[in-house]
Every structure is written in structure tokens, then in C-alpha cells.
Amino acid sequence: MAIAETAEVKSIRDEHERALDALLQISYAVGSVMDLPEILTRIVAETSRLFEADVCSVFLLEDDKKRLRLRATQGHDPVKNIFRWSVIRIG
Numbered sequence: 001m002a003i004a005e006t007a008e009v010k011s012i013r014d015e016h017e018r019a020l021d022a023l024l025q026i027s028y029a030v031g032s033v034m035d036l037p038e039i040l041t042r043i044v045a046e047t048s049r050l051f052e053a054d055v056c057s058v059f060l061l062e063d064d065k066k067r068l069r070l071r072a073t074q075g076h077d078p079v080k081n082i083f084r085w086s087v088i089r090i091g
Contacts (some may be wrong), residue, residue: 040072
């Protein structure tokens with residue numbers, strides 16, 4: 001039983017280390033890059049890696065507070081994908 005518990009603790013520790021590494025990489029991007037599209041691209045990349053996701057996207061609220069616009073995505077072909085310019089109306 002102690003071996004299984006040790007493996008479980010190691011798995012949890014490894015998961016936490018991956019999450020902290022992703023947060024560190026995102027923090028570095030925000031602090032070192034002044035270009036919003038580049039920051040969002042790095043956030044999407046790190047989030048995808050952390051959650052082992054095939055697709056990850058970031059939508060930002062527009063100034064009118066009535067629409068979300070897709071600003072960064074990973075896992076889609078940006079040339080063929082209509083989602084790159086997607087807008088979601090809210091409210």
C-alpha cells in the first residue's frame with residue numbers, strides 16, 4: 001500500500017511542477033514581450049501543453065462589452081480555419 005501511495009504522491013507532485021512551470025513561462029512572456037498577440041500565443045501554447053489539449057483558444061472581450069473575439073488559438077490551421085476570426089455575441 002505504501003508503494004501505491006508514494007506513486008500517487010509523485011504523480012501529484014509532477015502535475016504541480018508542470019503547472020508551476022507553465023505559470024512561470026506565461027509570467028515570463030507577459031513580462032518580456034510587449035506584443036499582445038505574441039503574449040496570447042505563448043499563453044495558448046503553455047496552456048495546451050499543461051492540459052495536454054489538442055486545441056486551445058483565447059477570446060477577449062471587446063470594448064463594447066457585447067462581443068468576445070478570438071485572439072489566439074492552437075490546434076487549428078489558421079489559413080483554413082474560420083474560427084481564427086470568430087466573434088461570439090454575448091448578452
